[in-house]
Amino acid sequence: MxxxxxxxxxxxxxxxxxxxLLENTRLERNIAAMARRYDTAGVALRPHVKTSKCWEVARRQLTAGAIGFTCSTPAEVDWLRERGVADLLWAHHPIGPRKVEFAVAAAARGGLTVTLDSPEGAAPLAAAAAAAGVVVPFVLEVNTGHARGGVEPELARERAAAMAAHSSLRLRGVLTHEGQLAGYVGDRPGLERAGREAGTLLSQVAGELRDAGHGIELVSVGSTPGATSAPFAGGVTEARPGTYVYFDANQVRLGSAxxxxxxxxxxxxxxxxxxxxxxxxxxxxxxxxxxxxxxxxxxxxxxxxxxxxxxxxxxxxxxxxxxxxxxxxxxxxxxxxxxxxxxxxxxxxxxxxxxxxxxxxxxxxxxxxxxxxx
Ligand SMILES: Cc1ncc(COP(=O)(O)O)c(C=O)c1O
Known part of the structure; x- marks a missing residue:
């Protein structure tokens, strides 16, 4: 039934x-304000779609200038693809046979970049991509303080070399999620400082990888508390805030809204x-x-x-x-x-x-x- x-x-x-309930005037205001912020700064906006999972919201973000979306899950990737969104970043690791299979099939269709942070994690994907005759574009996740996934910055060069040695993988850039900023309740100046430091650190890693001969075109930071700081460190090319589209009580406590x-x-x-x-x-x-x-x-x-x-x-x-x-x-x-x-x-x-x-x-x-x- x-x-x-x-x-x-x-x-x-x-x-x-x-x-x-979704208050439409606030939604429209949040979308417009974030789009304006990056438009004038020359930073691309790639919102995380996990916040809304709603096409009517995503559509409005695209109309306001988003270049594409960040996704957490294969279901989000498939859903946006079916709606014709051409530029997707899967900010999660394709580990395990089903996710490897998914990443290779999606990369074969084009328009998807995946995230990796270890040669061990990369090896099964590289093998499956090679067997399918596909080159999978990826970003290297770097830890800038959140200590979730992400290589330590000082190991980035060595790890990137090991992963990019697979001809079936193509290193496009570096990514961080500055989730540590959620710990700065009551300290907005400290949060802004830490956000800028995260962006600067990621840019430095990008520079080292370029010096090592990698074609780094994406330098991607992403969070709502960090949306006013991390993307404005020189060298960052895109921002991936998600929660901003609705905001919430945590963001009020953090002074983001x-x-x-x-x-x-x-x-x-x-x-x-x-x-x-x-x-x-x-x-x-x-x-x-x-x-x-x-x-x-x-x-x-x-x-x-x-x-x-x-x-x-x-x-x-x-x-x-x-x-x-x-x-x-x-x-x-x-x-x-x-x-x-x-x-x-x-x-x-x-x-x-x-x-x-x-x-x-x-x-x-x-x-x-x-x-x-x-
Ligand atoms: C990889 C990644 N990028 C971007 C975001 C968006 O951050 P926020 O929800 O603070 O906007 C998240 C949130 O968890 C994330 O994990």
């Missing part, structure tokens, strides 16, 4: 809850109040995701139906379909009230939903699909 089709209500207060920039919210209803100052809503971790990152003791910011923050109300915890609002301000809430929740991390929240409602103030203007989820 397929899921019930909800009628499309024309106002927010008539929506079934929980519901994912204000609450007024946050375009994505979850609409929920107060369903039970049996104990004082412990208000139960119909949105829990299956509506929000439980990703907290920069947040302490909260699943998101609590606002009223119009999106104004509710003072002294904390989204303290959640079960799957229940959320717990606590704090002195929760006493003012009544069963049946609507609240709007700004997620801590918009990308995790998006992945919980198959569609969102587009809103303009109280009016619901459209419903858009969310694609390529797990």
């Amino acid at each position: 397929s899921a019930p089709e909800f009628p499309r209500p024309s106002t927010v207060d008539a929506l079934p809850t929980p519901a994912l 204000t609450l007024d920039d946050c375009a994505l919210t979850v609409l929920a209803t107060v369903i039970s109040i049996q104990r004082p100052q412990r208000v139960i809503i119909d949105a829990g971790i299956k509506a929000m995701s439980s990703d907290t990152i920069a947040a302490a003791g909260s699943l998101g910011l609590v606002c009223d139906q119009e999106g104004r923050p509710l003072p002294e109300v904390t989204f303290a915890d959640g079960n799957e379909e229940h959320g717990f609002l606590t704090g002195a301000g929760a006493a003012a809430l009544r069963v049946g009230d609507l609240v709007r929740l700004v997620p801590n991390h918009a990308c995790g929240t998006t992945n919980m939903w198959s569609g969102l409602y587009v809103v303009d103030g109280p009016a619901v203007t459209d419903r858009w699909a969310i694609s390529a989820r797990y």
